[in-house]
Amino acid sequence: MWAVTSSFIKNLFNLDNLSSILASVIYSCNYxxxxxxxxxYNEPDRADVIIFNEQQHNIHDENIHTKLQxxxxxxxxxxxxxxxxxxxxxxxxxxxxxLAISHIDMYLALEDAWLRGVNVxxxxxxxxxxxxxxxxxxxxxxxxxxxxxxxxFVLHHKFAIIDGEPRILELEQxxxxxYTRLWSRTGFVMTGSLNWTRQGTMKNFENVVAISNRSxxxxxxxxxDEMWIRFHPLEIEDxxxxxxxxKIVSRIATQINDVRKFY
Numbered sequence: 001m002w003a004v005t006s007s008f009i010k011n012l013f014n015l016d017n018l019s020s021i022l023a024s025v026i027y028s029c030n031y032x033x034x035x036x037x038x039x040x041y042n043e044p045d046r047a048d049v050i051i052f053n054e055q056q057h058n059i060h061d062e063n064i065h066t067k068l069q070x071x072x073x074x075x076x077x078x079x080x081x082x083x084x085x086x087x088x089x090x091x092x093x094x095x096x097x098x099l100a101i102s103h104i105d106m107y108l109a110l111e112d113a114w115l116r117g118v119n120v121x122x123x124x125x126x127x128x129x130x131x132x133x134x135x136x137x138x139x140x141x142x143x144x145x146x147x148x149x150x151x152x153f154v155l156h157h158k159f160a161i162i163d164g165e166p167r168i169l170e171l172e173q174x175x176x177x178x179y180t181r182l183w184s185r186t187g188f189v190m191t192g193s194l195n196w197t198r199q200g201t202m203k204n205f206e207n208v209v210a211i212s213n214r215s216x217x218x219x220x221x222x223x224x225d226e227m228w229i230r231f232h233p234l235e236i237e238d239x240x241x242x243x244x245x246x247k248i249v250s251r252i253a254t255q256i257n258d259v260r261k262f263y
Contacts, residue, residue: 045213046186050079052194052206076201083190084109086162086210091185093119093167095224097157098196100125102133106196114144119171123157123227126150129238133197140234147231148238155227159191165214166221189216 080103087094087109094113101107101124114120122139126148129136140146149155161167163185192208194200 045211046188047212048082048210050082050192050208050210052076052079052201052204052208080105080201083194083208086188086190087113087160090118090162092163093161093171094121095161095164095167095221095228096120096122096124097155097159097224097227098122098124099154099156099158100128100131100134100195100197101139102131102135102197103201104135104198107135107138110139110144111142114142119167120144121224121228122146123155123224123231124148125155126238127154129234136234137239140236146234147228148234149227149231157223157227158194158196159189159220159224161187161189161217161220161224163187164189164217164221166218186212187214187217188212189220191220 084105087106090113094110096110101122110120110122122136122144124136124146128134129148136146164187168185168187188210190208190210192206194204194206194208200206
């Protein structure tokens with residue numbers, strides 16, 4: 001009996017165990033304090049509606065306005081800047097569900113987030129990773145985990161969850177954190193009609209809604225998580241490159257470098 005008690009006391013006062021217990025207690029208190037703050041003050045709901053419908057006669061305008069103070073009602077470049085701003089501002093996680101991703105600005109924003117240590121996951125359609133102009137290959141080469149819908153159904157979703165509360169709590173479960181990161185972010189869901197393509201931002205009538213409502217985040221996260229479990233991880237064989245496709249990849253690489261120089 002004494003041996004068992006002695007062993008328990010030694011384990012209890014082991015520095016590693018003590019640190020783990022202390023971290024767990026402090027994290028729990030911090031987590032409860034955060035939700036008490038939400039209950040008292042409520043997290044303010046923010047909403048942003050971004051419209052893409054440049055008029056036909058302006059589509060090929062070489063002098064397109066790029067300043068945020070632009071007075072034009074529908075400036076493509078200003079709308080793109082507003083859209084990628086949410087990706088650049090991500091602090092902890094980005095979950096993307098998109099039919100097609102070929103816009104260079106979206107690639108650069110996701111690349112920036114990934115290299116900053118943001119947890120990025122992407123689900124997309126299995127056929128669209130092979131279409132002309134896709135940047136999925138480059139996202140894959142970065143090491144970003146990507147999963148494909150390849151059952152024959154079309155993944156037609158167009159949403160992203162940025163710093164969502166459920167995802168951050170999931171990430172924190174495996175970490176011995178002393179405080180929750182929920183304090184240091186504002187979560188957003190971006191959804192609408194827009195595919196992340198130049199066709200969508202330049203030539204289509206499209207909309208994107210970015211909303212910070214916690215209930216909306218909690219609604220979308222299980223939808224993404226279910227797809228993440230069901231879909232298979234993207235492999236290099238899924239691209240099936242041929243000579244012509246290699247030329248396309250080379251052209252996209254040149255475009256990415258050109259855009260980097262611009263910014």
